[in-house]
Amino acid sequence: MTLKTSGKISEGTMKKLILTALIIFLCGNIFSQQTQKNQTQxxxxxxxxxxxxxxxxxxxxxxxxxxxxxxxxxxxxxxxxxxxxxxxxxxxxxxxxxxxxxxxxxxxxxxxxxxxxxxxxxxxxxxxxxxxxxxxxxxxxxxxxxxxxxxxxxxxxxxxxx
Ligand SMILES: [Cu+2]
Structure with a gap:
């Protein structure tokens, strides 16, 4: 796989996207764990x-x-x-x-x-x-x-x- 810097998405933008996705994923994970805990009846x-x-x-x-x-x-x-x-x-x-x-x-x-x-x-x-x-x-x-x-x-x- 080759990354073309001339493409629509540069390597830097790609890194930012991956990082953002990771943060969203982690926050979502923490949030769902908290809601599960709060589901105690x-x-x-x-x-x-x-x-x-x-x-x-x-x-x-x-x-x-x-x-x-x-x-x-x-x-x-x-x-x-x-x-x-x-x-x-x-x-x-x-x-x-x-x-x-x-x-x-x-x-x-x-x-x-x-x-x-x-x-x-x-x-x-x-x-x-x-x-x-x-x-x-x-x-x-x-x-x-x-x-x-x-x-x-x-x-x-x-x-x-x-
Ligand atoms: Cu007693």
Whole structure:
């Protein structure tokens, strides 16, 4: 193949065209990746957290809604408000006793909601690093296998009616 400088498109123009095409391609790629990430169908609603004093424990409650056609798996929860943050479930130990245990992989089926509430699933905040004062709020992030990080804010109060 020979490039004729006398042709309609010079070598310099050709290079510019190739570069422009490359930039458009790369930008398009980044854009489509972002829109794919934003297509997550997981939302967190009605988040609240029990008021508690520094160095004690508390729990965050909320509703996870998965509007998507696929199930997703909650891998972990992060919050800077406590030394340790775990996904827990409350269960009947027998003899009218209730216990709590950690849940490692929590499946949220397609087109469903999963409620974290007292006596059921909750995000356990172990050894609070500060006071949780009613009316203020706490930031936390759910980490899903497919949807990735879902940050949310929980209001400090006594119920989700706030
Ligand atoms: Cu717990």
């Amino acid at each position: 997981i939302t967190v609603k009605k988040a609240w957290v029990r008021p508690a004093a520094k160095n004690s424990n508390s729990a965050i409650y909320f509703i996870i809604e998965n509007k998507g056609p696929k199930e997703d798996i909650l891998l972990s929860v992060v919050s800077e408000v406590a030394e340790l943050v775990e996904v827990h479930e409350t269960y009947k130990k027998g003899n009218d006793l209730m216990g709590m245990r950690e849940v490692n992989l929590l499946h949220v089926p397609a087109k469903s909601t999963l409620e974290f509430k007292p006596g059921s699933y909750h995000v356990m905040l172990i050894n609070l690093l500060k006071d949780l004062t009613t009316g203020l709020s706490v930031n936390a992030t759910l980490n899903f296998k497919n949807a990735g990080k879902i940050p949310f804010r929980a209001v400090i109060g006594d119920s989700q009616e706030m």
